[in-house]
Amino acid sequence: MNTVVYDTYCEDVIGRANVRDTPELVSYYKDLERLGTAALWTVANKIEPWEPKSASVPMLWRYRDLREHVLKSVDLVTPEQAGRRVIYFENPGRKEEAAAVGWLYSGLQVMHPGENASAHWHSSSALRFIMEGRGAYTIVNGHKMTLGANDFVITPNGCWHEHGVEEGGLPCIWQDGLDIPLANAMEAGFYGVHPDLHQAIGYPVDDAVSIWGAPGLTPNGVKWNQNYSPLFKYQWEPTYEALARYSKAADGSPFDGHLMNYTNPSTGGPVMATMGASMQLLQPGFVGKAHRHTGSFLYQVAKGSGYSIINGQRFDWQEHDVFCVPAWAWHEHVNASQTDDACLFCFNDLPAIQSMGFYREEALADNSGHQPVIT
Numbered sequence: 001m002n003t004v005v006y007d008t009y010c011e012d013v014i015g016r017a018n019v020r021d022t023p024e025l026v027s028y029y030k031d032l033e034r035l036g037t038a039a040l041w042t043v044a045n046k047i048e049p050w051e052p053k054s055a056s057v058p059m060l061w062r063y064r065d066l067r068e069h070v071l072k073s074v075d076l077v078t079p080e081q082a083g084r085r086v087i088y089f090e091n092p093g094r095k096e097e098a099a100a101v102g103w104l105y106s107g108l109q110v111m112h113p114g115e116n117a118s119a120h121w122h123s124s125s126a127l128r129f130i131m132e133g134r135g136a137y138t139i140v141n142g143h144k145m146t147l148g149a150n151d152f153v154i155t156p157n158g159c160w161h162e163h164g165v166e167e168g169g170l171p172c173i174w175q176d177g178l179d180i181p182l183a184n185a186m187e188a189g190f191y192g193v194h195p196d197l198h199q200a201i202g203y204p205v206d207d208a209v210s211i212w213g214a215p216g217l218t219p220n221g222v223k224w225n226q227n228y229s230p231l232f233k234y235q236w237e238p239t240y241e242a243l244a245r246y247s248k249a250a251d252g253s254p255f256d257g258h259l260m261n262y263t264n265p266s267t268g269g270p271v272m273a274t275m276g277a278s279m280q281l282l283q284p285g286f287v288g289k290a291h292r293h294t295g296s297f298l299y300q301v302a303k304g305s306g307y308s309i310i311n312g313q314r315f316d317w318q319e320h321d322v323f324c325v326p327a328w329a330w331h332e333h334v335n336a337s338q339t340d341d342a343c344l345f346c347f348n349d350l351p352a353i354q355s356m357g358f359y360r361e362e363a364l365a366d367n368s369g370h371q372p373v374i375t
Helices: 023-034 063-076 180-185 207-212 236-249 350-355
Strands: 006-009 012-015 059-061 086-088 105-111 120-122 126-140 143-147 152-155 161-178 191-193 258-261 276-282 291-293 297-303 306-310 313-317 322-325 331-334 342-348 361-363
Touching: 059 063, 059 313, 063 086, 063 105, 063 161, 105 126, 120 161, 126 297, 126 342, 143 207, 236 258, 236 276, 291 331, 306 322
Parallel strands: none
Antiparallel strands: 006 012, 059 322, 086 105, 105 161, 120 191, 126 143, 126 152, 126 161, 258 276, 276 342, 291 361, 297 322, 297 342, 306 313, 306 331
C-alpha cells in the first residue's frame, strides 16, 4: 500500500500523511495526548486506507477433524452448564472478537436426544444450518420448526428462541452463525433468559412453512411488518430442486455458478436486517473466475467436493467443511468432479454492508480471470 504523498488530478488534491517525527512534534503529540486528543495525520493512513484490508485471514475448518471434538463436548459439559454447547471457529486475525471472519461469529453446536437449551433472546441475529442427526427443532417466538439435514433456520434478533432434539432422535450437529461481533462493535448487545426457561408453543408445528413457504405465492390478508423473514425455516429439498432447475435453464455466474439467495417472502429482501444467506450450485467441472467484494462470507459445503482459491491460497473442501472469505479477498470456486454437483451454503453481512452503501465488487482482469496459486 502506498504511503505518500500529494498529487493533483483535475485540480483535486488527494492528500496522504507523510510527516516525519521531530523532537518538536513528539513533544506536541504528548501535549495533545494529555488533553485527550491526537493529530489526525498520525493515523490517517491507517484509518482511511486506499482499499479494505481485512484483519481476517482465509481459513478452512475440516469437519472430519472437528467432529470427534464436537461430540466429545457432550461428555464434558451439559447444555445447562455451557448455556450453548458450541465449538466456535476462531480466526487468527479476529481472536479478541471471537469472530470467524470480519464481524461474523460461527461455530458447531451439538445436542443429544432429549436435550434442550433454555429459551433466551439477544440483540444479535442468528441462523442455524443443520449438518447431521434426526429430531432437531427450534422454537422462535412460539413457532416450532422441525429440522433436517441442510435445512436453514433463522432466529432474528430480539426473538425468544430455543433449540433441542426430540427423544428418540439421533445426536444432532448444526452450524450457528451470529453477528455477535457486529452487535458488540456497535455497543448494542443485550441478552435475556426466558422467565419460565422455556416458551409455550402457540402455533401449529411448521406453520411458517405452511403459510409462507410456497414459491412465488404470498398469503392473502396475512400481514407481516417485521424486518426479518416470516419464513423461519428454509428446507433443503426445495432449495436444491430450485437450483437444479435454474442450472438447466440458464448459464449462471462466471464467478459463483448458479447462486440463489434465501429471501424474505413478504418483501423479496434478505432474511434478516444484518445477515443474508445463499445456496449455490457448482455444476460438474465448474471452474469459477476470481472476483472480490466488500462483505465477509462464511461457507459450508452442503454437497460434493472441490476447492477454492482465496488470495492465492488453495483450500480443498468436502461435505460439511467450513471456510471463510474475508472482505476484499480475491476468491474463485472449483467443482473438481466431472459427474456430481457441489453446493455451498453461505451466510454473510451483505444486508448491513449494502444498507450503509459500502458494497463494491470487481473482477480479476489478469491471468484470464484466475489467480496464481501460492505454493
